[in-house]
Amino acid sequence: xxxxxYKEYSNFxxxxxxxxxxxxxxxxxxxxxxxxxxxxxxxxRHMFNLMGDLINDGRVQFVTVDSVDHETWSSxxxxxxxxxxxxxxVQYVMNELIPSALAKAGKDQSEPMMVMGASMGxxxxxxxxxxxxxxxxxxxxxxxxxDMSPYIYDGNFDENFYKNNPMSYLPNMPHDHxxxxxxxxANAVFVVGQGAWENECQNDLRKLADVLYKKGIHSSIxxxxxxxxxxxxxxxxxxxxxxxGMV
Numbered sequence: 001x002x003x004x005x006y007k008e009y010s011n012f013x014x015x016x017x018x019x020x021x022x023x024x025x026x027x028x029x030x031x032x033x034x035x036x037x038x039x040x041x042x043x044x045r046h047m048f049n050l051m052g053d054l055i056n057d058g059r060v061q062f063v064t065v066d067s068v069d070h071e072t073w074s075s076x077x078x079x080x081x082x083x084x085x086x087x088x089x090v091q092y093v094m095n096e097l098i099p100s101a102l103a104k105a106g107k108d109q110s111e112p113m114m115v116m117g118a119s120m121g122x123x124x125x126x127x128x129x130x131x132x133x134x135x136x137x138x139x140x141x142x143x144x145x146x147d148m149s150p151y152i153y154d155g156n157f158d159e160n161f162y163k164n165n166p167m168s169y170l171p172n173m174p175h176d177h178x179x180x181x182x183x184x185x186a187n188a189v190f191v192v193g194q195g196a197w198e199n200e201c202q203n204d205l206r207k208l209a210d211v212l213y214k215k216g217i218h219s220s221i222x223x224x225x226x227x228x229x230x231x232x233x234x235x236x237x238x239x240x241x242x243x244x245g246m247v
Contacts, residue, residue, distance in 0.1 A: 090127075142234075
């Protein structure tokens with residue numbers, strides 16, 4: 001398996017940002033780590049070994065990103081600064097990381113991508129998919145949270161929070177918004193277990209599914225059994241089931 005490591009300066013975040021790329025051919029998929037995770041999390045968890053056949057067959061390539069969750073959703077500081085930093089991270093991903101990764105993969109800058117993640121990685125993946133449907137035409141979100149309001153501790157629900165909270169902007173989207181057709185042309189898969197530590201994620205996915213239904217947005221909503229906890233073995237099983245059909 002071809003694996004490459006990079007460190008490049010981000011003007012949006014004012015620091016060096018590290019990432020890795022896996023594979024040699026196929027569509028490019030952005031992988032976002034769990035809360036406070038690093039770009040090497042999925043490799044440490046042997047997730048790319050799990051997907052080795054897909055990678056070696058040239059069906060998919062991956063780029064793994066660093067989060068700044070410890071400064072944003074995990075921080076207890078002022079929400080205006082935290083959400084400004086969250087938006088800076090989004091702009092880094094969209095305007096620095098992705099163009100660089102596409103170039104390194106020998107791809108056209110306009111080629112659509114997939115995005116995926118588990119836990120808060122799924123939260124980020126869903127937000128990127130809903131905000132940028134011209135860039136992402138596939139999303140696999142496992143055990144995500146889609147209403148981030150509980151993470152705002154000072155009541156300052158500002159514009160940057162609104163832009164990064166799907167359950168803020170999706171309910172307000174007009175039924176004739178051009179994005180809805182793009183969502184419906186995409187492959188969007190949302191999954192959650194119903195076992196230990198999944199209560200909040202279950203509730204959020206039900207709320208998200210209700211909004212999508214009311215807006216005429218078609219997606220695949222999947223609730224797994226009461227024996228499926230919020231944990232890596234669950235996500236391994238889910239990726240093994242869903243990913244081959246998406247790439």
